[in-house]
Amino acid sequence: MTRPLILADLDDSLFQTAPKCGDWPEADLRLMSRLADGTPSGYATPPQQALLGWLAHGELVPVTARARDVLARVDIAQAPAICANGGCILLADGTPDPVWHARLAAEAQASEAPAALYPALTHGLGPEYRHWMVSEDGLDLYLVIKSNTGDVPALTALAEALRDRLPQGWRIHANGNNLAFLPPWLSKRAAVRYMLEQVRAETPGRLVLGIGDSWSDAGFLDLCDMAMIPTQAQLWQHIAHGHEWIDA
Structure with missing residues (x-):
């Protein structure tokens, strides 16, 4: 039987920063990622470690906003992978998919370039x-703004203030201390659809499971046979809010 294909977001799905790990003792946490200077940054709780063990029975493919160099600092399968919010697809040998890169480069010509928009969004910060x-392989993909103090309400207010500066079709992804501005041709959904076209042509009956935590993950989860969402996540909290079957 063909192993299930698991398309998984990483941060806040399979691991998170230490402050988000709740009351778990540090000794019980598994180090999963590091910053560029080698400082530990992401940890898996015991339940997440159990999940990772269970996922090992399938083929785990990261679907992440992390660029390739940032993904390389995560203790997880590196290829195949979907990086940079769909801006780069790594093949099984770790090289970028040239067909996907060429497609995005062509589509980018019809939209305002991220580099042209960058000054307008960051002026006065x-x-x-x-x-x-x-950016990946010479193609500018999207813009990121974060608070150095972790002031999420201020970052949320900034997102609303900058919304009118965006060209038509551009989208804002806000989740915690992360604010991203994406052009209309860039999404995890588009990259996953491209990958699944090939997967389902080769193995039509293969189970595809998606894992994600945020609004931006909803697009690619929708393409999978089944979806898994952490119950503390942005996406699940939206689903559960005001739900008549969930009591206090």
């Missing part, structure tokens, strides 16, 4: 914010 542009 003080030292309480850091920001950068994510």
Whole structure:
């Protein structure tokens, strides 16, 4: 029997920063990722460690906003993978899919370039914010703004203030201390659809399971046979809010 294909978001799905790990003792946590300077940054709780063990029975493919160099600092399967919010698809040998890259580069010509939009979105931001542009193989993909103090309400307010500066079709993804601005041609959904077209042509009956926590993950979860959502996640909290079958 063909192993299930598991398309999984990483941060806040399979692991998270230490403050988000709740009351678990540090000794019970598994280090999953590091910052560029080697500092530990992401941890899996015991339930997440059990989940990772269960997922090992299938083929785990990361579907992440992390760029390739940032994914490389995660203790998880590196290829195949979907990186940079769908901006790069890594083949099984770890090389970027040239067909997908060429398709995105062509589609990008019909939209305002991220580099052209960058100054308008970051003008006037003080030292309480850091920001950068994510690119892969010479193609600018999307913009990121984060609060240096972790002030999520301020970041949410900033997102609303900047909304009118976006060209038509651009989208905002806000989740915790992460604010991203994506052009209309970039999404996890588009990259997953492209990958699944090939998977289902080769193995039509293969089970595809999706795992994700945020609004942006909903698009690719919808393409899978089944979806798994952490119950503390942004996406699940939206589903559960005001639900008549969930009591206090």
